[in-house]
Amino acid sequence: MVLSDGNARRRIALLLAAVALLSPLATGVAAAQSVQTPSASVVVDEGETVDSVETAAATIVVRGTVEGDVSGAAGSIRIAETGRVGGNVDSAAGTVIIDGTVAGDVEVGAGAFELTETGRIDGSLDVGAGSITVDGAVGGDVRAAGESVVLGPNAVVDGEFRYDAEEFTRSSGASVAGGVVEDPSLGGDGGPGIGGGGSFLPSWVGTAYGVAVNLALGAVLLLVFPRFSRSVGDRVGSDTFVSGGVGLLALVVTPFALLLVAITIVGIPLALVGFAAYGAAIWVGSVYGQYAVGSWVLDRLGSPNRWLALFLGVVALALIGLLPWVGGLAELLVLLLGLGSLALALNDRYRGRDSGAASDQEAVAAD
Numbered sequence: 001m002v003l004s005d006g007n008a009r010r011r012i013a014l015l016l017a018a019v020a021l022l023s024p025l026a027t028g029v030a031a032a033q034s035v036q037t038p039s040a041s042v043v044v045d046e047g048e049t050v051d052s053v054e055t056a057a058a059t060i061v062v063r064g065t066v067e068g069d070v071s072g073a074a075g076s077i078r079i080a081e082t083g084r085v086g087g088n089v090d091s092a093a094g095t096v097i098i099d100g101t102v103a104g105d106v107e108v109g110a111g112a113f114e115l116t117e118t119g120r121i122d123g124s125l126d127v128g129a130g131s132i133t134v135d136g137a138v139g140g141d142v143r144a145a146g147e148s149v150v151l152g153p154n155a156v157v158d159g160e161f162r163y164d165a166e167e168f169t170r171s172s173g174a175s176v177a178g179g180v181v182e183d184p185s186l187g188g189d190g191g192p193g194i195g196g197g198g199s200f201l202p203s204w205v206g207t208a209y210g211v212a213v214n215l216a217l218g219a220v221l222l223l224v225f226p227r228f229s230r231s232v233g234d235r236v237g238s239d240t241f242v243s244g245g246v247g248l249l250a251l252v253v254t255p256f257a258l259l260l261v262a263i264t265i266v267g268i269p270l271a272l273v274g275f276a277a278y279g280a281a282i283w284v285g286s287v288y289g290q291y292a293v294g295s296w297v298l299d300r301l302g303s304p305n306r307w308l309a310l311f312l313g314v315v316a317l318a319l320i321g322l323l324p325w326v327g328g329l330a331e332l333l334v335l336l337l338g339l340g341s342l343a344l345a346l347n348d349r350y351r352g353r354d355s356g357a358a359s360d361q362e363a364v365a366a367d
Contacts (some may be wrong), residue, residue: 042074046082060091062100069104075272077108081118088123096129098136105140113146117154124159128186132165141178145186151176162186211318218287218310228345229291230306235341236292237299244333247285247340254278282339286331289338290314 044050044064052068053060060074062083069087070077076095079085083100089108096110098119105123113129115121115136124140132144135152141159149165153173160178164186222229236243258278262271291306294313298304317334321327 044083046080052087060093075268079119096127115155117152134161143183143186151180207318207322211314214287214290214314214318215310217283218291218314219307221284221287222291222306222310226306228349229288231348232288232338232341232345233292233295233306233309235344236289236337237296239341239344240337243340243344244336245340246343247336247338250339250343251282251336281342282335285339285342286335287314287338288342289334289336290317292338292341293317293334 041059042053042055042061043059044053044062044066046063048064050064050066053062053066053070053072055072060070060072060077061080062070062078062085063080064082065084065086067086069090070079070085071088071090073091074093077089077091077093077097079089079098079100079102081099085100085102085104088104089096089098089102089106092109094111096108096113098106098115098121100118101120101122103122105126106121107126108129110127110129112131113127114133115125115138116133117135119136120139121137122139125134125138125142125144127144127146129144129146131148131150132146133150133152134142134144134157135150135154137156137158139158142157142161142163144161144163144165146165148167149163149169151161151168151170151174153171155171155174155176157174157176157178161176161180162183163180164182164184168182170180255275255278258271258274261267261274290313291310292313294309294311294316295304295306297312298309317330320330
């Protein structure tokens with residue numbers, strides 16, 4: 001599983017949101033000189049001035065003045081028409097809307113981004129999002145990668161506008177001093193990077209990094225939960241179709257269930273925690289699936305070893321993942337097997353059943 005900048009932003013957003021919602025702090029209006037603690041919502045009211053906003057929250061709204069940076073993660077971020085940010089905006093969020101002024105640079109990863117006709121960014125704009133609308137003023141360059149990119153009629157870009165999108169719309173009234181350039185590399189593995197600049201590393205570096213972090217997570221799981229990990233791996237081999245079916249159900253149904261919970265205001269914190277847990281479960285399930293495949297192969301060869309199984313599974317899937325179509329299908333199948341087996345094993349533990357798992361000593365004895 002190769003981690004692109006976009007995936008990294010989403011994971012950071014999920015992690016920070018979880019930290020925020022687990023914090024005992026109540027929601028409220030920003031009243032301190034600097035907002036640095038997690039909260040369910042942060043509001044800088046009109047006429048109010050704070051030094052900076054560095055937090056994770058469900059919503060961040062700036063109607064007043066932030067002298068420094070706005071950074072962190074949120075469900076939504078809005079710089080209102082009366083709002084002003086003296087520094088940079090560097091965040092991950094579901095939606096980002098800028099109606100006011102940002103004196104520095106804006107670097108965001110989001111589901112949707114909009115710079116409205118009243119919005120102004122004195123620095124550069126670097127954004128990766130599902131939908132992107134630029135209809136305000138940008139003093140520097142723009143780098144935009146998304147499914148849909150719109151350059152509105154009120155847009156004034158003093159620098160270059162570089163984009164990659166499945167659908168690009170440029171209004172006749174838009175003014176771009178540096179020209180408009182289509183750049184497919186923006187939507188590659190790197191995408192717009194936090195901190196500016198594209199991805200200049202060869203593709204194998206991302207693959208190697210993905211292998212390293214998956215091996216690290218797998219090693220932690222095997223060391224801390226040897227008995228449970230063995231039971232998850234064994235279940236994939238013994239109940240393959242059941243594990244795959246449960247994994248598919250968990251993968252598809254869970255997000256819809258969490259969205260239903262989020263419909264009510266009361267359910268939003270619970271839903272955000274649920275999405276954070278869902279993202280973590282997908283990663284853990286994927287690693288368990290890779291471990292299980294390696295374990296299955298070694299068992300057939302008569303040489304069971306949990307560490308070699310982990311290494312074999314992770315490396316083999318990384319190599320197969322490089323193949324077009326086949327790689328994506330293999331990754332999906334392994335994820336479904338691992339996620340389903342993880343869910344079933346957790347259910348057994350919750351109900352007090354051991355599911356025939358080996359003892360800790362027996363689980364380690366395979367080494």
